[in-house]
Amino acid sequence: MKFGILVNEGPYTHEASDTAYQFVRAALAKGHQIYRVFFYHDGVNNGTRLTVPPQDDRNIVKRWSELAAEHKLDLVVCIAAAQRRGLMDAAEAKRNGKDAHNLAPGFRISGLGQLIEAGIQADRLVVFGD
């Protein structure tokens, strides 16, 4: 089956991102396809490369980046939600006159149309949120 995934909550505060990650890993292990993982609301914070969690804890952002590299996942951060919350790639930083960017490897920034398209293309769109 081809899954689309929506992650609506940020890392650590809420379990949604952990559960989404475990779901994606389990689905891939069973031979399913992940069409796209879309990060919305505070979920965009899963894409910041500046998190430094304690060493004895899971590194949620790095874990997503590694899974994306391993399985060529399409991790998309909503641009409107990201702009509100201070998450940007190099191009967005330049466009908005900011002196830094923080998007983690394996993530890309794009529009909400990518979420709708995932809903259309995937057999199931699974929402992880509050």
Place this chain on the structure above:
Amino acid sequence: MTEESAGGIAKKFLYVNRRAPYGSIYGLESLEVVLIGAAFEQDVSLAFLGDGVFQLTKGQDTKGLEVKNFSPTFRALEDYDVTKLYVEKEALEARGLSAADLVVPVEVVSAQRMAEIMEAQDVILSF
């Protein structure tokens, strides 16, 4: 559940709004998805459950909160061909509201009917 439309396959999308408009950003950002999604010519419906019914109430004044009152946007949905708005009857009644208190015409449906509406969807986005 899917049907052919002029532009290809149209899926049935339901946006479920469960939260009050201003305690969190979910209501506003849900509406942003609806507006963008309208360009994709899918079969779109909105559902309002629980405190989500407050998103549609008339006379919202957000000056004191210093946040944008986004309730007028619901009146623009018709221009985007988004006309199916379902409101849970039990949620309205529990909050002392009726359809007359809302900024747009809606279809008030029982929780049981709402479950049937959800059952008939292809994609449910819950906010």
